[in-house]
Amino acid sequence: MQTISHPTQDEIKIAANALKNGHLVSFPTETVYGLGADASNEKAVSRIYLAKGRPKNHPVIVHISSINKMEYWAKDIPKYAKILGSAYWPGPMTLILKRNALALDFITGDQESVGLRVPNQQVALLLTREFEKIGGFGIAAPSANRFGSISPTTAQAVEEELGKYLGSQDLILDDGQCEIGVESSIIDCTQMNPVVLRPGAITKEMVENVTGLTVSLRENESEIRAPGLLASHYAPKAKVILGLAAKPGDGFLAMDQIPTPIGSIRLASPVSIEDYARDLYKALRMADQFGLNNIYVVEPEGPGLAIAIRDRLDKASAGN
Ligand code: TXA
Ligand code: MG
Secondary structure: OEEEEOOOHHHHHHHHHHHHOOOOEEEOOOOOOEEEEEOOOHHHHHHHHHHHOOOOOOOOEEEOOOHHHHHHHEOOOOHHHHHHHHHHOOOOEEEEEEEOOOOOHHHHOOOOEEEEEOOOOHHHHHHHHHHHHOOOOOEEOOEOOOOOOOOOOOHHHHHHHHHHHOOOOOEEEEOOOOOOOOOOEEEEOOOOOOEEEEOOOOOHHHHHHHHOOOOEEOOOOOOOOOHHHOOOOOOOOOEEEEOOOOOOOOEEEOOOOOOOOOOOEEEEOOOOHHHHHHHHHHHHHHHHHOOOOEEEEOOOOOOOHHHHHHHHHHHHOOOO
């Protein structure tokens, strides 16, 4: 495995060729780093599952270069899904659509739907374009972490998570810290009205505003298989506990204006919700590096991205 820092256009072409030859390429997006493979190559995609330690029946998102490539992967696309794509792509939004012939079972986890996203990050966009230029149709990429663990927001975190599971020809493209820091919003577009399956930076209100439709948040007991829906997902090794009761030696994460409990170890002091999202996984990772047993977290209040942060923290703390 080789890491390429701030890849040039030529290096991105090399990475696109590596994908075409069946190798894995981890790349940055505006949300988190992905672990990419040629979405039309079953063997390459199966290596993603091995590297992540992920169960076979979980679907992966296909990354494409523009809304014009949707039809390769999806059919019977509702008008509102096209409106969403036009409004928010490239961006932190994944649309779940009825699958087309290219979306085989090894991509969809045997489901009749496929997840598509156009990422808004320069290296990611160039990679999808270069890959399509040499005959590729899309890049399958889940977050580049071991199954159940925290998504990586830096290339270094990808190396720590997956370094020993990648082969000598696989690549990591390093383009610094991810801008948003939590995974894309997932919008189910297989029903009459959009349903938010995973909250993210594209909020329910933003979906309602452009579509004019009533949008619901997924029920807890969704039948759609999405790993993020499992309890104890997005979790560090340290125990995540919601609240202020940190004791000396515990980790602590809260908005800047909330004081650090005496003796606890401040992991981040975000001054805005955007900062909180960007710092979240880095802070949880840091706690593991320090070998902490407990992390006390005060969740951010309010709508928008704060809902996504609370969603991830509720899952990280499930059962604690
Ligand atoms: O921000 C993101 O979405 C990142 C970057 C790399 O794009 N990717 C990401 O992928 O978070 P992953 O695999 O870690 O999470 C994608 C979620 C999973 O929960 C998966 O089950 C769900 O999307 N998903 C993918 N295809 C689906 C489908 N056809 N139906 C329902 N859920 C689907
Ligand atoms: Mg993930």
